Amino acid sequence: MLIHLAKPWIGEDEQRAVAAVLESGQLVQGPLVERFEQSVAALVGRTHAIAVSSGTAALQLALRALQVGPGDEVLCPALSWPSPAHAIRVAGAKVRFVDVDQDEWNSTAEALREARNGNTRAAIVIDQFGNPARAEQIREALGALPIIEDAACALGSRFASGPCGSLGKISCLSFHPRKILTTGEGGMCLTDDDDLAEKLRMLRNHGQLRGEFVVAAGNFRMTDIAAALGLAQLQRLDEMVARRREIAALYRDAWGGEIDLQRTPDGSESNYQTFGVVLPQGHDRDTVREKMRERGVEAGLLSFAIHKLGSFAGSEASLPIAEHLAARGIALPLYPQMRNNEVEAVVRCLRGVLHE
Ligand SMILES: Cc1ncc(COP(=O)(O)O)c(C=O)c1O
Incomplete structure (x- = not known):
């Protein structure tokens, strides 16, 4: 599954x-x-x-x-x-x-x-x-x-x-x-x-x-x-956002400084529409995603460096942070109906792939 x-x-x-x-x-x-x-x-x-x-x-x-x-x-x-x-x-x-x-x-x-x-x-x-x-x-x-x-x-x-x-x-x-x-x-x-x-x-x-x-x-x-x-x-927006925050907190606790995560400015609150992680050096993003999928977890591409897409071919812009995050970022499963044991399974899966 x-x-x-x-x-x-x-x-x-x-x-x-x-x-x-x-x-x-x-x-x-x-x-x-x-x-x-x-x-x-x-x-x-x-x-x-x-x-x-x-x-x-x-x-x-x-x-x-x-x-x-x-x-x-x-x-x-x-x-x-x-x-x-x-x-x-x-x-x-x-x-x-x-x-x-x-x-x-x-x-x-x-x-x-x-x-x-x-x-x-x-x-x-x-x-x-x-x-x-x-x-x-x-x-x-x-x-x-x-x-x-x-x-x-x-x-x-x-x-x-x-x-x-x-x-x-x-x-x-x-x-x-x-x-x-x-x-x-x-x-x-x-x-x-x-x-x-x-x-x-x-x-x-x-x-x-x-x-x-x-x-x-x-x-x-x-x-x-x-x-x-x-x-x-x-009608369920508050409930959906609250559960997203709970799941994000579980992920944050699990990684605790091991992997780069998105930081929310002090005083602000995220709804965690996407939970991204930036893979450490030495791990190829697509290989990690493939291995996670084989082990039952769908991880997405985090996002795009838009100036590098075909629709902006010829753009000479150099935007190193966007390029870095697009190249090394993946999105982890997160939706309100997700159970805690599924969150734990995602953490185990990514940890296993990174440490094998
Ligand atoms: C930041 C941002 N803007 C705009 C859109 C476009 O929204 P839609 O898919 O409803 O056209 C998206 C969709 O992923 C998005 O992430």
Whole structure:
């Protein structure tokens, strides 16, 4: 039997909620999408929430709403799933990659400030793997520069100053099954700005504003089926995050300095969307993952040095920490239904592979 990297927690509440939507006949952009938006906005303390079809869609719409386009540059951490950097490219702007901190695996205020130049129009700030970025320092370092917070992984995490999702002029969430709560595919933009909220609602819905097609835009709406799932999951968010923290604490105690782990800034709290470990020198990441799989544990790639991907071929950027973490990092199984004996089995498995 394989211990999986991640597993969405879908119970009877979700099944009943989805069945009720199917019976209602109102499948798209109906009352549940609005309820889901209001619930998440209240949870994160934002004025507006705009539900969309994925976290990637949320980033693309955020950049468009902020009128980022050709000639502009946008700062983007180099260690991540490629969505934020791809979204900048899709907007026609240039990605200015920024390296990440060795311990926290997020870009620091200082690195973001240094990377900024006269063409910088916005910064994407990521709470990577649910670990809060240093929000207060970054806000101070970037001043009036619009921040898009990529909180795809960070629902339920907290900065010292408040919930993740509260940092950006626009903050973006993902509800992909690897995330803290899932709607299948899904995402959300959060903002306190009335005009941006109106623009985002218009951009997700074919560019329609009060019944008129005012700009050319696609369809990025969320279904009521997805929102029903999200609302049911939201009831268990605290329980899911609490259990994730318990499992992460077991992993932390087990490794106790033996392996490099992601550090959470003092005063902040991670939701542990992903639990990464950086393999010590002398261990090949792919061999370790293969051996773990043979022994019944699925370990994932931790993340990507985005500037090294084919979609950025020709990039000469050198971002050594992102490259190091991407090359040597693996993600260990972590999901709320995981039992303690499974956590112990993962620890034994990795230890066995590293010490053989
Ligand atoms: C940091 C980050 N941003 C954006 C996304 C994209 O979210 P989605 O898969 O919902 O498009 C992901 C997904 O893994 C992510 O990890």
